[in-house]
Amino acid sequence: MKKLVKSLAGIALATSLALSVNAASLKIAYDSDPVSLDPHEQLSGGTLQMSHMTFDPVVRWGKDHGFEARLAEKWERIDDNTMRFHLRKGVKFHSGNILTANDVKWTFERLVSSPDFKAVFPAGTEVKVVNDQTFDLVTKAPYPLILNSATYIFPMDSKFYSGEDDKGRDKGLLKKHGDSFASRNQSGTGPYIITERQQGVKVQFERFADYWDKKSPGNVDEITLTPIKENATRVAALLSGGVDFIFPVPPNDHDRIERNSDTDLVTLTGTRVITLQLNQERVEAFKDKRVRQAIVHAINNEAIVKKIMKGFATAAGQQGPKGYAGFSEDLTPRYDLKKAKQLMKAAGFEKGFTISMMAPNNRYINDAKIAQAVAGMLRKINVTVDLKTMPKAQYWPSFDERAADIMMIGWHADTEDSANFTEYLTACADADSGWGQYNSGNYCNTAIDGLVKAAGKETDPAKRTEMLQQVERELYEDAAYVPLHWQNLAWGARKGVQAEDVVNVMNFPYLGDLVVSEK
Amino acid sequence: MLLFLFRRLMQGLVVMFVISLISFSIQDNLGDPLREMVGQSVSEAERQQLRDELGLNDPFLTQYGRFITKAVQGDLGTSYFFKEPALDVILGKMPATLELVFAATLIIIIISVPAGVYCAIRPNSMLTRAILGISILGISVPVFLTAIFSIYLFSIELGWLPSYGRGDQLVPLFARWETGFLTSDGLKHLVLPAVSLASIMLPLFIRLIRSEMVEALSTEYVKFAKAKGLTKTRVYFLHALKNTMLPVITVGGVQIGTMVAYTILTETVFQWPGMGFLFLEAVNRVDTPLIVAYLIVVGGVFVVVNTLVDLIYGLINPTVKLAGGNA
Numbered sequence: 001m002k003k004l005v006k007s008l009a010g011i012a013l014a015t016s017l018a019l020s021v022n023a024a025s026l027k028i029a030y031d032s033d034p035v036s037l038d039p040h041e042q043l044s045g046g047t048l049q050m051s052h053m054t055f056d057p058v059v060r061w062g063k064d065h066g067f068e069a070r071l072a073e074k075w076e077r078i079d080d081n082t083m084r085f086h087l088r089k090g091v092k093f094h095s096g097n098i099l100t101a102n103d104v105k106w107t108f109e110r111l112v113s114s115p116d117f118k119a120v121f122p123a124g125t126e127v128k129v130v131n132d133q134t135f136d137l138v139t140k141a142p143y144p145l146i147l148n149s150a151t152y153i154f155p156m157d158s159k160f161y162s163g164e165d166d167k168g169r170d171k172g173l174l175k176k177h178g179d180s181f182a183s184r185n186q187s188g189t190g191p192y193i194i195t196e197r198q199q200g201v202k203v204q205f206e207r208f209a210d211y212w213d214k215k216s217p218g219n220v221d222e223i224t225l226t227p228i229k230e231n232a233t234r235v236a237a238l239l240s241g242g243v244d245f246i247f248p249v250p251p252n253d254h255d256r257i258e259r260n261s262d263t264d265l266v267t268l269t270g271t272r273v274i275t276l277q278l279n280q281e282r283v284e285a286f287k288d289k290r291v292r293q294a295i296v297h298a299i300n301n302e303a304i305v306k307k308i309m310k311g312f313a314t315a316a317g318q319q320g321p322k323g324y325a326g327f328s329e330d331l332t333p334r335y336d337l338k339k340a341k342q343l344m345k346a347a348g349f350e351k352g353f354t355i356s357m358m359a360p361n362n363r364y365i366n367d368a369k370i371a372q373a374v375a376g377m378l379r380k381i382n383v384t385v386d387l388k389t390m391p392k393a394q395y396w397p398s399f400d401e402r403a404a405d406i407m408m409i410g411w412h413a414d415t416e417d418s419a420n421f422t423e424y425l426t427a428c429a430d431a432d433s434g435w436g437q438y439n440s441g442n443y444c445n446t447a448i449d450g451l452v453k454a455a456g457k458e459t460d461p462a463k464r465t466e467m468l469q470q471v472e473r474e475l476y477e478d479a480a481y482v483p484l485h486w487q488n489l490a491w492g493a494r495k496g497v498q499a500e501d502v503v504n505v506m507n508f509p510y511l512g513d514l515v516v517s518e519k
Numbered sequence: 520m521l522l523f524l525f526r527r528l529m530q531g532l533v534v535m536f537v538i539s540l541i542s543f544s545i546q547d548n549l550g551d552p553l554r555e556m557v558g559q560s561v562s563e564a565e566r567q568q569l570r571d572e573l574g575l576n577d578p579f580l581t582q583y584g585r586f587i588t589k590a591v592q593g594d595l596g597t598s599y600f601f602k603e604p605a606l607d608v609i610l611g612k613m614p615a616t617l618e619l620v621f622a623a624t625l626i627i628i629i630i631s632v633p634a635g636v637y638c639a640i641r642p643n644s645m646l647t648r649a650i651l652g653i654s655i656l657g658i659s660v661p662v663f664l665t666a667i668f669s670i671y672l673f674s675i676e677l678g679w680l681p682s683y684g685r686g687d688q689l690v691p692l693f694a695r696w697e698t699g700f701l702t703s704d705g706l707k708h709l710v711l712p713a714v715s716l717a718s719i720m721l722p723l724f725i726r727l728i729r730s731e732m733v734e735a736l737s738t739e740y741v742k743f744a745k746a747k748g749l750t751k752t753r754v755y756f757l758h759a760l761k762n763t764m765l766p767v768i769t770v771g772g773v774q775i776g777t778m779v780a781y782t783i784l785t786e787t788v789f790q791w792p793g794m795g796f797l798f799l800e801a802v803n804r805v806d807t808p809l810i811v812a813y814l815i816v817v818g819g820v821f822v823v824v825n826t827l828v829d830l831i832y833g834l835i836n837p838t839v840k841l842a843g844g845n846a
Contacts, residue, residue: 035556035600043558115565116558176556176569179602199601200800201684201792228683228790229800232667236682237790240674362803393550393805400551400563414560424560434562 024516025222026497027243029234033203033227037194038182039154040174043116043414045507052508053205053223054094055154055188056212058085058104059147061416061506065323067147071099071155071189071212080142080459085150087133091212093157095187101127101135106158106172114174119434120152120414122456142459148415157187191216191512192223202226211512218513238263238492244516245497247507249490251312251365257492266491266499269314271321271506272412274364275425276357276374276482277441283355283405286441290347292479297340298381299374301333301484308369313485318472319411319421321486325461326418326468331476333483340381352382358404359387360395365487371408374484399440407440410487416506418468422452426480443480524826531822538818539590542811543583550805552599586811595815596808600801605812609794613816614696615685616782616793622713624775627721635728636760639736651729654722662781666715666788673711681708683790712789719781720774727770731763765836772828776821 034050035042051057059075062068069075072085091099108127112118124140137146161172165181173180186194191211196204207221226243228234231250237243239260249257249265257265278286278295285291302315314321317331344350359371368389375385388404399407413420428444429436435449451471458464475481489507493499496517502510552575553566570576574585586596595606638647657665674682688704689697699705735741736759744754782795790796794813801809 036602042556043560115561115569119560177573177599177602178597183602198792200797226684226790229803230787230790233670233683233788233790236667236670236675240670240678240682242674242682242684391550391803393554393803394548396554397551411559414558431563434560437562438559 022219023221024219026220026224026245026511026514026516028223028225028511029228029237029243029246030225031227031229031234031248033200033225036183037186037197038174038180039156039188040111040114040117041176041183043114043120048506048508051154051188052190053192053511054186054190054194055156056190058150058153058155060151060510061504063504065416067151072150075147078136081139083137083146083150084130085135085137087135088212089133091189092210093160093187093189094193094208095157095160096210097157097159097187099155099157099189100132101129102132103155103158104135104153105129106161107156108153110156110172110174111153115176117152121149125149142457144456144459144461144464145415145417148417155189156182157189160185160187191218200227213512216513217515218511220511220514220516223511235492238494241494244494245499246492247490248365249492251310251490253492254310254312254490262495264493264495264497264499266493266503267312268489268503268505269321270487270489271324271416272364272410272487273316273319273321273421274313274367274370274408274410274484274487275319276484277407277409277425277439277443278482279402279405279407279441281442282402283353285347285349285353286405288347289478290343291349294340294343294347294349294381295378295383296479296482297334297336297343298383299377299482299484300335300337302335304370304373305485308366308373309485309487312365312488312490314488315485316483318476318483319425319481320413320418320468320472324413324416324418324468325465326472328469328472331472337380344381350382352384354384354386355405356386356388357406357408358395358398359389359408360392361389363392363395364408364410367408367410370484399438402440402442409438409440411438418472419452419455422448422471422475426475427452441481443478445474445478445480448474523829527822527826527829531819531826534822535815535818538814539586539811540583542814543586544579546807546811549802549807549810552805552807555804555806556599595812598801598809598812599806600804600809601806605808606816608809609797609812609816611695612792612794612797614698615791616779616786616795618699618709619712619716619782619785619791619793620775620778622709623716623720623778626713626717627724630717631721631724631728632760634725636732636755638725638729639732640755642733650725654725657718657722660718662715662719662784663788665718666711666785669711669715670788680711682711684708685792712785712791715788716778716781716785720778723774724767724771727767728763731766732759735759735762765832768831768835769828772824772831776824779817779820 032046034046035044039047039051039055041047056070058070058072059067060070071087071091073088075083075085078084087099087101093099105127112121112125122139122143126138128136128138130136137150139146161182163171165171169181171181173182189212191208191213192205193208194203195206203225205223205225228237234246235249235253235256238246239256241262254265257263278292280286305311305313305315315333317333318327320326344352357371357375359367361368371387371389375387378385390398398404399409409425411421411425423435424438426439426443427435427449428446429439429442448471451467455464455467458467489505491499491503498515499509502514553569557566574582589596593606594604597603598605598608601608634650638650641647670682673680685699686704686708688702689699690701691697699709741754741759744758782793783799785791786793786796787799798810798813801813
């Protein structure tokens with residue numbers, strides 16, 4: 001009954017809103033703008049944000065970590081290796097062409113040729129066209145995350161991107177550097193068309209009149225996206241009414257935006273985990289499990305969340321956040337200085353040692369401050385940290401060289417799945433498979449790798465969950481790395497911009513569905 | 520005169536050559552451009568392949584030789600981020616910076632001359648003390664603080680002026696020059712950045728003009744002019760001020776060049792789409808061709824400004840010989 005009342009109230013609210021809602025324009029300020037109009041050039045937040053505006057995926061993530069039908073209206077599993085998708089009829093590209101399964105095949109082949117995107121699908125995955133409205137995604141082996149990966153297929157207009165441009169090059173050319181047709185021209189099926197673009201200054205979007213989703217509540221027909229790098233300037237632009245919607249909002253400014261009567265703060269608990277890796281090849285002591293555990297127990301990550309992140313993060317005891325398959329409630333943060341000291345004593349390092357540590361200072365929220373706090377905490381177990389923080393441009397080459405004994409790394413799983421963390425961060429390093437590419441700790445446990453590999457083929461969700469939970473548990477008990485926290489996400493919006501309904505933890509707001517009411 | 524210009528041109532080329540060599544040799548320490556171009560899951564092998572394609576794995580001399588060969592043909596490389604010739608990108612952003620510098624210079628001239636003269640004529644008045652006090656504050660407060668404070672006051676609290684960018688009512692002049700001087704919206708957007716930028720140099724000029732003026736007022740010919748019974752305005756502005764202008768112009772020329780460098784901070788805070796902002800972004804993105812090109816262009820701007828100052832100097836003070844061989 002309560003539910004019925006709620007939904008009735010919802011309908012009433014929706015109708016009353018529908019009456020007061022007119023076409024609106026929206027000014028957005030993000031910290032960056034898309035690097036290219038080519039959806040396959042770079043796998044980055046900016047590209048995906050753009051793709052959800054000007055293209056449309058086959059399926060997309062819903063609020064509850066489920067999937068929503070987009071260009072595919074339904075899908076079914078045919079056998080262990082095949083997922084069949086049925087496309088909507090009559091979906092138009094911006095050029096006027098009609099979407100068919102051939103466009104999907106063309107797009108998919110382009111996607112897996114991109115160095116950035118090809119890891120999204122297991123090697124050997126194919127699209128088989130059944131008829132104009134139907135296609136199959138066929139994997140070589142059973143693959144449980146096929147729908148997760150399908151959220152990356154944003155069908156491109158294959159006719160529009162075929163042929164030669166005025167410089168005699170293939171219009172479909174995918175090039176990382178150099179000015180290709182696809183990096184400057186677009187035809188997708190998405191809710192918006194780009195009408196003007198000055199890179200690094202602004203992008204102007206206009207609603208696509210023939211957009212297929214007539215049921216979308218979205219009423220924004222004009223969007224201006226301005227990249228504003230400087231945090232203070234971005235916040236000032238929102239507070240002064242210069243823009244209507246901003247991301248990100250630094251923790252220090254949350255109060256100001258919340259207190260202001262004209263603006264709202266929208267926050268979500270995020271999925272990007274911040275961790276420290278203890279390099280066992282550089283430091284002999286880190287090979288001892290007790291020393292690693294001592295370090296984990298010495299770092300009070302709940303205090304870091306409270307004091308440095310101003311509560312704007314969730315202290316972590318594992319890699320994958322809540323909602324992911326491998327998450328277990330009982331793997332909690334474990335700050336215990338006394339135990340840490342005991343462990344150090346047991347390992348014969350009561351007097352401690354000196355180590356080096358590196359962290360970026362402009363990559364993650366408050367990254368340098370977090371690193372300083374960690375250095376201070378480790379001093380209590382007599383570990384002296386020689387800390388160096390640097391801009392990300394210099395940090396990544398150092399990270400690749402494994403240049404310090406402790407290095408900081410944040411990770412967001414492109415597949416939105418637990419296994420991805422282990423594959424990149426804690427698996428045995430293997431240049432051929434790419435596993436352990438970001439494992440600067442050189443932690444290696446083949447049993448765990450075997451479990452993750454098995455989970456990669458397990459299509460029974462219950463069994464898979466069990467396997468991935470075991471992976472997290474073993475990493476936890478082995479203190480394979482130091483989990484710090486998951487970064488939250490915050491957007492600032494002018495009152496009337498109903499941002500809450502369209503934002504998500506992946507940070508690509510579905511702006512096509514955004515409702516903006518009168519000022 | 521021609522010989523002078525020719526020499527200056529040669530000197531300028533040498534300066535730019537040296538800058539290119541220096542900026543080219545530090546570029547490896549700026550970071551790895553590939554990191555900004557690829558996603559997190561791209562493997563090391565693929566990144567190496569891209570580095571090869573970009574020619575980043577070649578020895579320094581090969582890379583520099585390739586760069587110089589192209590540079591003499593006017594091609595300073597292609598920006599990784601914009602995918603356009605770096606020089607085009609910079610020239611495209613230059614009007615915004617020049618307008619900002621011009622507006623700031625205007626503010627400096629309009630305020631510093633009367634303020635400096637007043638402080639010299641009435642050294643003991645309250646207003647003089649106030650001006651000099653504030654100017655000390657101006658010298659010591661860093662520009663980004665002035666900028667953020669003025670955004671807070673005038674954009675957020677009072678809501679009078681926009682807080683970022685150049686607005687969208689720019690009027691195209693010629694080629695890629697769009698001006699903000701012709702619309703009220705454009706002018707409003709200019710106020711805060713220009714005032715912030717001016718705030719760094721203003722105190723210096725007020726003090727410079729004041730001290731030069733004090734000196735001029737104590738000279739014999741000013742005393743004589745006063746004794747002769749000339750009006751005060753005539754003495755102050757025609758006789759004294761005119762002679763204070765020489766050092767002011769010299770310092771001014773150099774300082775305007777320096778101001779181009781200060782635009783990096785101002786433009787970043789105000790999201791002003793000019794060269795300075797572009798440069799900082801390029802550093803963050805390790806867009807090395809753009810960084811090198813920017814340094815060369817700014818080096819060129821310094822040479823041009825200094826040449827102009829020398830020319831003007833020669834015009835104002837005929838006793839200065841430009842091409843003087845033994846000077």
